[in-house]
Amino acid sequence: xxxxxKLSAIPNGTSxxxxxxxxxxxxxxxxxxxxxxxxxxxxSRETLDPMGGSVASGGGLIxxxxxxxxxxxxxxxxxxxxxxVGESLTGVxxxxxxxxxxxx
Ligand code: FES
Numbered sequence: 705x706x707x708x709x710k711l712s713a714i715p716n717g718t719s720x721x722x723x724x725x726x727x728x729x730x731x732x733x734x735x736x737x738x739x740x741x742x743x744x745x746x747x748s749r750e751t752l753d754p755m756g757g758s759v760a761s762g763g764g765l766i767x768x769x770x771x772x773x774x775x776x777x778x779x780x781x782x783x784x785x786x787x788x789v790g791e792s793l794t795g796v797x798x799x800x801x802x803x804x805x806x807x808x
Pocket of ligand 1: 745746747748749750752769770771772773774786787
C-alpha cells in the first residue's frame with residue numbers, strides 16, 4: 705500500500721495532484737466524497753493540470769482539463785465536453801486509514 709496524501713488536505717469542491725512513485729493521480733472531493741483518477745487526459749494522455757491548482761468547478765461536479773478544456777464528471781470520470789466526449793478518466797481504488805489516502 706502507498707500513502708498518497710491526506711484526506712483533510714483536499715477541501716470540498718477542489719481537486720489536487722497526488723503522486724505515487726511514477727504514477728500521477730488526480731483526486732477530487734465532491735460533496736464530502738473523494739474520487740481518485742489517473743491524472744491522464746484520454747485526449748492526449750497528458751496530465752489535466754499542467755498549470756497546477758484545482759481543476760474542479762461547480763462544487764467539485766466537473767473536472768476541466770487545463771490543456772484543451774475537456775470536462776469530466778467527477779463521480780464517474782466520464783468526459784461530457786471537449787475533444788474526448790464519451791471517453792473516461794481511469795478510476796483508482798483507494799482506502800482511507802485515519803486521515804491517510806492509501807492505494808495498492
Ligand atoms: S489534453 Fe486534456 S483536453 Fe486535450
